[in-house]
C-alpha cells in the first residue's frame with residue numbers, strides 16, 4: 001500500500017488550500033488513480049490499524065439494501081450515525097440505489113443482481129456497471145454518494161473492478177473505501193467462479209482535511225507491513241447470503257490506529 005502513502009504525499013506537495021461544505025478546510029488535488037493487484041494481497045492499510053468490523057458490516061448493509069443505521073448500530077458500527085435522522089434513516093443512499101433503483105414506470109431495478117447475472121452469462125460485456133448517482137434522488141439523501149459508480153471487467157478468468165469517487169476524505173474515508181471494494185470484488189468473483197484481478201480507484205476532489213495534517217505526517221513516517229490475505233469461509237447461495245463470520249483477514253499486521261475527527 002505504498003501507493004496510498006504516495007498519494008498522501010502527492011496531496012501534501014501539490015494540493016491547493018480549498019474551503020469545503022463542512023467548514024473544516026482542506027488541501028486538495030483533482031483527478032487521481034490507484035491500482036492494486038488483488039492477487040498480491042488484500043489492500044488493508046498497514047500503516048494504521050483499520051477497524052475491519054465496520055468495513056465488513058457496512059458492505060453487508062449496503063448489499064442488504066438497507067438505508068437505516070439500525071443494522072449498523074446493532075453490530076456496534078457507528079460510522080454513519082452523524083448523518084442519520086432521529087429514526088436512523090439516511091434517505092435513498094447506497095443500499096437503495098444498488099438494490100431498488102426506481103424506474104420511470106414504477107419498475108424496481110436490482111443493479112447488484114443484474115450485474116452478477118450479466119457477469120455470469122456475458123462476461124465480455126462492457127456494461128457491467130452499477131451507479132449510485134441518481135440525479136432524481138440526490139436531494140433525498142443524507143449525503144450524495146461519494147463512491148458513485150463501479151464497473152467490473154472479466155479477462156483471463158479474473159474479475160477486476162474500477163470504482164469512482166467524486167470526493168475523497170483521503171485519511172479517514174479512502175482506506176475504508178479501498179477495503180470495501182476489494183471485499184466486494186472478492187465476493188462477486190467467488191459468486192461468478194472467477195479469481196479476483198485488479199482493483200482500480202479513481203478520485204475527483206481528493207483531499208486531506210486541515211485537522212488531519214498531524215495524523216498524515218505521522219502515517220508518512222511509518223513503513224508498510226506485508227498485506228494480509230482474505231479468507232472466505234464458505235460460498236453462500238447468492239451475493240446476499242454472506243455473513244460477517246464468513247470473512248477473515250489472515251495475517252493482518254499493522255501499526256497502531258490513529259484517531260482523527262470526522263468532518264460532518
Ligand SMILES: Nc1nc(=O)c2c([nH]1)NC[C@@H]1CN(c3ccc(C(=O)N[C@@H](CCC(=O)O)C(=O)O)cc3)CN21
Pocket residue numbers: 050051054077078079080143169172173174176257258259260262263264
Ligand atoms: N468527512 C467524511 N469522510 C468520510 O469518509 C465519510 C463521511 N464524511 N460521511 C459518510 C461516510 C462515513 N464514513 C466514515 C465515517 C467515519 C470513519 C471513522 O471515523 N473511522 C475511524 C474508525 C471508526 C470506527 O470504525 O468505529 C478510523 O480511524 O478509521 C470512517 C469512515 C465514510 N464517509
Ligand SMILES: O=c1ccn([C@H]2C[C@H](O)[C@@H](COP(=O)(O)O)O2)c(=O)[nH]1
Pocket residue numbers: 021022143144146147167168169170172173174177263
Ligand atoms: O465513502 C465515503 C463517503 C464520504 N467520503 C468523504 C468525502 C468528503 O470529504 C465527504 C463528503 O462531503 P461532500 O461535501 O459531499 O463531498 O465525505 C469519503 O471519502 N468516502
